[in-house]
Amino acid sequence: MKLIKGFKDIYPLSDKVVENTSIFNSVKEIITEIAKRYNFQEIITPVIENKDTFTTGIGSDTDIVSKEMYDFYLFKEGKVDKSSIYSLRPEGTAAVIRSYIEQSMDKKRKINKLYYFGPMFRYERSQKGRYRQFNQMGIELIGSDNIYYEYEIISLAIDILENLEIKNFDLEINSIGNEQSLKKLSKEVIKFTEQNKSKINSDDLQIVKKNPLRFLDKAINKYNFKDVPRAEEFLDNNSKSRFKDLTDILDENKILYKINNQLVRGIDYYNDLVFEIKSSELGSQDTILAGGRYDNLVKKFNGSQTSCVGFAAGVERLLLLLSNQFIQKIEISTEFYVIYQNQSFQNYANEVTKMLRKLGKNVEMDQEYRSFTKQLKHANKIKSKKVVIIGEKEYKNKQILLKDMITGQEELFDIGKLSTKIT
RNA sequence: GUGGGUGUAGCUCAGGGGUAGAGCAUCGGUUUGUGGUUCCGAGGGUCGCGGGUUCAAAUCCCGUCAUCCACCCCA
Structure with a gap:
């Protein structure tokens, strides 16, 4: 393949x-x-x-x-x-x-x-x-x-x-x-190449036969002909x-x-x-x-x-x-990364992820339950702008901790306020 | 269609007849409520493919394919 x-x-x-x-x-x-x-x-x-x-x-x-x-x-x-x-x-x-x-x-x-x-x-x-x-x-x-x-x-x-x-x-x-001047020009180019046949290679003579105009560029740049017909003369x-x-x-x-x-x-x-x-x-x-x-x-x-x-x-x-x-400016980044500290919070974390996606956000979450630090490291690697942290406290109180990965600032609030807290 | 360069790990490349290498990247650990750094470790290769020479080929020879560059042509 x-x-x-x-x-x-x-x-x-x-x-x-x-x-x-x-x-x-x-x-x-x-x-x-x-x-x-x-x-x-x-x-x-x-x-x-x-x-x-x-x-x-x-x-x-x-x-x-x-x-x-x-x-x-x-x-x-x-x-x-x-x-x-x-x-x-x-x-x-x-x-x-x-x-x-x-x-x-x-x-x-x-x-x-x-x-x-x-x-x-x-x-x-x-x-x-x-x-x-x-x-x-x-x-x-x-x-x-x-x-x-x-x-x-x-x-x-x-x-x-x-x-x-x-x-x-x-x-x-x-x-x-x-159209008329192009026809005239073509005729003149053909006439010109016939007169200078000996100096032009056979490949280029073929080009002249098919489309005389395409020879014009070569005439100057390749053969250095000075007196080749120019388009402007026929306008x-x-x-x-x-x-x-x-x-x-x-x-x-x-x-x-x-x-x-x-x-x-x-x-x-x-x-x-x-x-x-x-x-x-x-x-x-x-x-x-x-x-x-x-x-x-x-x-x-x-x-x-x-x-x-x-x-x-x-x-x-x-x-x-x-x-x-x-x-570098167009390098991709993730909007949100949801991190949970204990496997038993995974359902709650998924709930939060779902809510964010419903709000139109781009969200990543580790379903393999890697360690807390691993998740945060990964969030950093894929350039998440914000991270949602769910630990013991947040899980119990139906809250989330929202961390801005650029400023490092964190904010704790009830899950019900999610839609008003993010824009 | 013509000529030249290059094919070894995901990427960049070293090695040059006798056990397959480095850096970067990836993954794990260092770190059980806080990332970027450091240090330690792991996985990953039919050395493009086919044939030949040889006790032995990633290495030498031939062929082939791919890719890049130039001619040509064009965006």
């Missing part, structure tokens, strides 16, 4: 940040809380979709779809049923848009603000910050092309990082232009002014950014704005959050022309960036 390669168990008290339940849950709580502050609402779609959702949504030539998806057929009566092919979702946006159209969300609200949180699956070689099952939190704003919404989701992204006390990150933005006036407006708004709101003209994304649906937030502390998988505008995806799914912006954040990558101080 073994865990599948690239998959993780998440369990209590794990020493690894990406495998610890309490750390995972508090991070989840914080980031979903921020999304709610911006009035985004949760959408939960299935983990499995028809493969088509992703091939048309993400693009069949992308690496994600062509070699990283978990695709499968069903077995029916011992036979492979090839009538439909399913995929574990490799990302969130395609399914959200599928659902948006299928559930006619556009009829209820002009603008839909959705967030999701959940596992994604990609068959890749595992590495630091890269797992075959990983969690993404994503934001999708569907139904407007207003630049202020672009600003709003970028600030949401930064808000998340700040609330997780993550420092040392860089926001990179770029405009890749609309029309609308795209240019949109990008200018956004940078003005970011400047005005003191959001630091870097314009990266080579920034393109590995998913086909983007247009105009693309952005990434990177951290230098993660090694080679340094993108913690990425997104952009995608105005043509709804149409591609046979919906009506609908403008959208969104991003997705890698939860495990966020976890890897948490500081030790931050992690």
Whole structure:
């Protein structure tokens, strides 16, 4: 019995940040809380979709779809049923848009603000910050092309990082232009690579064939080509002014950014704005959050022309960036620990435990009747905030002794006053 | 898919052909109405798995799997 390669168990008290339940849950709580502050609402779609959702949504030539998806057929009566092919979702946006159209969300609200949180699956070689099952939190704003919404989701992204006390990150933005300019740019990139064929290796020539835009980043960083076509040369006036407006708004709101003209994304649906937030502390998988505008995806799914912006954040990558101080703050503790001095008080102790739980408290009690000191030591170890002590006197008089483990102060009172004594 | 590093106790790691080790953690005692410290003790291992060499393999050789890192790709 073994865990599948690239998959993780998440369990209590794990020493690894990406495998610890309490750390995972508090991070989840914080980031979903921020999304709610911006009035985004949760959408939960299935983990499995028809493969088509992703091939048309993400693009069949992308690496994600062509070699990283978990695709499968069903077995029916011992036979492979090839009538439909399913995929574990490799990302969130395609399914959200599928659902948006299928559930006619556009009829209820002009603008839909959705967030999701959940596992994604990609068959890749595992590495630091890269797992075959990983969690993404994503934001999708569907139904407007207003630049202020672009600003709003970028600030949401930064808000998340700040609330997780993550420092040392860089926001990179770029405009890749609309569909027409992207086509023109692709043509020019192909022309350029044909002229420089001898200097480019065969793997990269394959990439150009599939998706010319993905070569742009390499052209500068890997080959040092100076005269490679740039996205900005092909932008029309609308795209240019949109990008200018956004940078003005970011400047005005003191959001630091870097314009990266080579920034393109590995998913086909983007247009105009693309952005990434990177951290230098993660090694080679340094993108913690990425997104952009995608105005043509709804149409591609046979919906009506609908403008959208969104991003997705890698939860495990966020976890890897948490500081030790931050992690220590979310360490679990127990609210109450009920200690009894003699085994014959165990029923009474259970009675008190039950009352506290009824009041909504988190209570631990040693049912194995270890020694008084042992119980108190254990209460201390699991960081109980308060301890209820039941000894001879308390048992006889139907009282309890409530001890605050931080201040050390104790208070004796009748059991009937329990609910008023604790808040 | 390609290359490299590492697999010994729950964790971090030492050992390097002849009885399996340390620190931390866990549990018990020190402490029969008061925790965090100290001291003492206990449990826990097919030395990743399979094969080979050898009187003898955790140790040497081959294979394999896992994991980490990088390429690639991405969140």
